[in-house]
Amino acid sequence: MAERLIDARGLHSYYGASHILRGIDFHVDRGETIGLMGRNGMGKSTLLKTLMGIVRPRAGTVEVKGRGMVGRPTFEVAQLGIAYVPEGRGIFGNLSVKENLQMAARPGAAGQRDWTYERVLETFPRLRERLGHGGQQLSGGEQQMLTIGRALMTNPDVLILDEATEGLAPLIAREIWRICGLIRESGISSVIVDKAWRHVTQVTDRNVILVKGEVAHEASSAELQAQPQRLEQYLGV
Numbered sequence: 001m002a003e004r005l006i007d008a009r010g011l012h013s014y015y016g017a018s019h020i021l022r023g024i025d026f027h028v029d030r031g032e033t034i035g036l037m038g039r040n041g042m043g044k045s046t047l048l049k050t051l052m053g054i055v056r057p058r059a060g061t062v063e064v065k066g067r068g069m070v071g072r073p074t075f076e077v078a079q080l081g082i083a084y085v086p087e088g089r090g091i092f093g094n095l096s097v098k099e100n101l102q103m104a105a106r107p108g109a110a111g112q113r114d115w116t117y118e119r120v121l122e123t124f125p126r127l128r129e130r131l132g133h134g135g136q137q138l139s140g141g142e143q144q145m146l147t148i149g150r151a152l153m154t155n156p157d158v159l160i161l162d163e164a165t166e167g168l169a170p171l172i173a174r175e176i177w178r179i180c181g182l183i184r185e186s187g188i189s190s191v192i193v194d195k196a197w198r199h200v201t202q203v204t205d206r207n208v209i210l211v212k213g214e215v216a217h218e219a220s221s222a223e224l225q226a227q228p229q230r231l232e233q234y235l236g237v
Contacts, residue, residue, distance in 0.1 A: 081109035081157035093136035108155030141172030
């Protein structure tokens, strides 16, 4: 059996009185890439934040590598090898590209050092050209590359990517999808949220669709590509 890296069961998460997640089960195994889909407001980002410990569920469990993490601080989730690229990116605008990358550099949870500074620059040649630029000087696409590169510098076991290509020009978005493919080939597990389902299913193994805070459908990428009626039903594409 594949090693289970993240295992969430029966999650109920709220924002104040608003009940967002309603009994969600969700898991990530080593080496698999998962697409997390759904219309706006269906709970995708809340699920990711609950997995990371940013949002504490009122019911349910989250285990990372077999350890219960509900109520634990987010940095402990990260220390177990879970890297999170949030919507909005969150780079340090007052630091240079080089500083943003180097401040995150560390071995992975098992001591692995597969993603070095040089490997990240080889993967993101555009960043190599802008090492001395401040984060605030980068375009949106370059900021997204920097955020993913910074996450890889932590040598994670799982990379969580929220709104991978939101608002990016088509050429830059294509580059982000290429990088997602490279990350998959490297053996890192990924959870990818993006509205471009055709691109998502090109780089994922399995896909989970949320509707009103519940898992409405789960299928392999091949199955989902062959079921356009499902996508119309749940995503309105």
